[in-house]
Amino acid sequence: MKNIFAFLITAGVLTLSSCSNDNDPSTPTPPGSDDKPVFLVIDEESIDNGNPPNNFSDVDVNDQLASVGFRQPLQYFVANVGDTINLYTGDVGDEGWHALKTIPNSWKTAGPTANGARNFLQAGPGLGTGADPEILLDEIPDVTPLRATGLAMLKGKTVLAVVYDGDVSINFGPLEGNLQGANLGIVALKVIEVTRRTDGSSMSLPRVKVRIENAGTVSGRSLYLFTNAPIPSSSSVPGDIIPPATYPDAVLTEAP
Template identity: 60%
Template sequence: MTSSENENDPNPNDFVVFLVIDEDSIDNGDESNNFSDTDVNDQIAAIGQREQLRFFKENVGKTIELYTGEVGDEGWFALKTIPNRWVNAGPTENGLRNFLVPGPGIGSPNIDDDREVLLDEIPDVIPLRATGLKMLVGYKVIAVVYDGDISINYSPLEGNLQGANLGMVAFEVLSVRERTDGSDSFLPAVSIRILDVPALSDFGRVLFSNAPVLQSSSEPFDVVPPATTTIPVLIQAN
């Protein structure tokens, strides 16, 4: 287990936080970047797609700003745990690695030719609002990007990770600012520095285990990044 609150932990430069991101943050034609279809792999979107998004691959080192959705329709999500069914699916003994490959039933066909049977009702998929986003400042992220919305149930808290993927992205979170350019439910804009996904292959992958848990699709109404936050507790993904 790796926790960022332990003085013996590795430097943040040695690991990356795993997230999933949906169309409310990265999509063709979004108002923050006006990505084209090919910029975000929209023309090759598919279940289990894991190619790096073209714009990110071609702009390593560039700083851009991403919007993150709004309260009740978030764009960034943290997984606090990895389901045992992903571990059991193979091809490795590491469930997150199996999702990223992807393994049978979690993006590739299983014996019944079902690519998505293990991707519904995933426990503890946490939508990130302002406080959770601010906690990631200074950390590297690797994420699978979805072509549509990631849906969340709150009783119990579960996410549906079925659906086509655009691929993967990696970046460092530089800053988080309040949005004041539209709806009062808009979540913050996040400034990121684009990183290269393959270049992070030797980095340990960790889960954002103390991402703030939400009570409902509207509570808390957390849209303003706090001045200070607690330190993320990051555990080794298994």
């Protein structure tokens, strides 16, 4: 009887030990999992104080703390992990969600790690900190504004985003983004639904229903680039505002 009791205790300890690692940020994401964090940048068209439909306060979104290179999770999102909310995503030509598709070599050599995406996430030298904190953040190739099709392709995916206090400026021909400017911090979101907005303008992009994830946990995983995010022809073409019924699978490549 004592041996059986000891076995049950041992099994229980092993089970608890196994479960305790489920949320360990160092745990690698299984290959092929939809929980691979897609690395994005989100700007004020989607998350900002006073923005509909959430009307966040300045404290909710770290507005009083906003600065170049600020990377703490947004307060509302820290306090409401597991909740589901809706976010607007801007308008055609003034998008709120942007995919990073190319990591410049300068980011990889900036430090503090050998991974360029990780260095941007950690606001390394020239990427938010250092003597010239924004020197490596202009004319970033292939920063891709997401319209309805690109947003729909993220359904079921987890995204990790650096959130900007202002607009992310995009130039076309070649496609480049300016990632200079103050940051509100980071958020992690699971994309649940992408639906057409019927309460905005004729160029309003979809409403995205997301579940708030633990940004501290998600940021510890390997980061992935949304490499086949659709590339708009210009700031106004295509007028891609309605999520399509069918769309390609998102191709996610581990960020270098």
